[in-house]
Amino acid sequence: MATTTKPQISLDTILRGIFFGLKDCANIIASPIWGYLCDRQNLAVVGIALELSGVAFASQELSGVVDATREAFHAGYSNNPSTHGLVATSPPVLPVVADIWSSLSSARRILSGAQICYYCRSYRFLGIHAREWISPAVATYIIQQLVEVPANSKMFFYVDWYIMPVMNPDGYEYAHVYNRLWRNTRSMTSSLSCRGVDPNQNSGFKWGGLGTSKIPCSNIYKGTKAFSEPETLATSNFILGKANEIKLYLTLHSYGQSALIPWGYDVAYPNNYNDMLALAKNAVSKFIKYKFWVGNLATLYYRAAGGSGDWAKSIGIKYSYTFELADTGTYGFLLSASNILPVAQDFFLALGVFATKVATMKI
DSSP: OOOOOOOSSOHHHHTTOEEEEETTSSSBOOOTTSOOBOOGGGOEEEEEEEETTEEEEOOEEOOSOOBOOHHHHHTSOOOHHHHHOOOOOOOTTSOEEEEEEEEEOTTSOEEEEEEEESSOEEEEEEEOOTTOTHHHHHHHHHHHHHHHOGGGGGGTSSEEEEEESOSOHHHHHHHHHTOTTOOSOOOBOSSTTOBOOOGGGOSSSSTTOTTOBOOTTSTTBOOSSTTOSHHHHHHHHHHHHTTTTEEEEEEEEESSOEEEESOOSSSOOOTTHHHHHHHHHHHHTTOSSOOOEEEEHHHHTOOOTTOHHHHHHHTTOSEEEEEEESOSSSSGGGOOGGGHHHHHHHHHHHHHHHHHHHHTOOO
């Protein structure tokens, strides 16, 4: 049975929490998902200082009191710093949040992710498109549930979770500040008036195929080459480094309420399609509020080459799914924050099915 490397950061090191702060950390942007009130004697912590225009890692003496509640987080969609801000006081019975990996976007914002595990088999998911705010919200809810709730411990004893809530931080920030429906990255292109590449058309499998565009101003612009974006390149390099360990890959999008199976580049099916279909149907059957469709991506939606789900499958990850979260189009990308909890709670039920499958897989 394969095991992963023991966490590099001990529980003692992170016991008081991992903080993401802005610039000199005078103000703590603490994600309310954790819902803790830190007193002044608990403010000497491991700090990860996140700047909007650059990143530096450091330990900081952080002053002030963080008063963050779960209710505040679920009352509205969070921006980059608060989405990435992990304030976790993990009791010994819960997993170590360790092996934080990071890279930089085009605008030098951080791409960060967390490993949550003991000694496990790998399972990975992330959010990609800037305007699909429900995806990072669900991902951060999952982190909270895994780290805080003892009843969920069975989900990480044999499964190593790699979670990247925001894979496109520049686009996500731009969607929060300037254009709510912005989709792509914010890199420079050959057009002076247009910026960004569709990060989900930029992967290296069937790049430039059906459903992509070579026009820089297009919402589905493929980029100048596969993995042209620092965000997609960094993410792919991380996955390739653990490809032999990762057994299941999920990428979260919205909207449509669908669990989509490769291939997306054309109407074609992987060899284990029926197995993947059965697993996905079992997972979505656990949903309480939302009905999900399950099937081939190109059949249920449209042909779209260069997607991360296709690429993950192409490098040998046995189970790779693209989840289009709620709703079915009434509000679409503008889904209100009041839906965060019901969407996240439903999705978490499905994760139990996937985690059980990964934990029982033969290496």
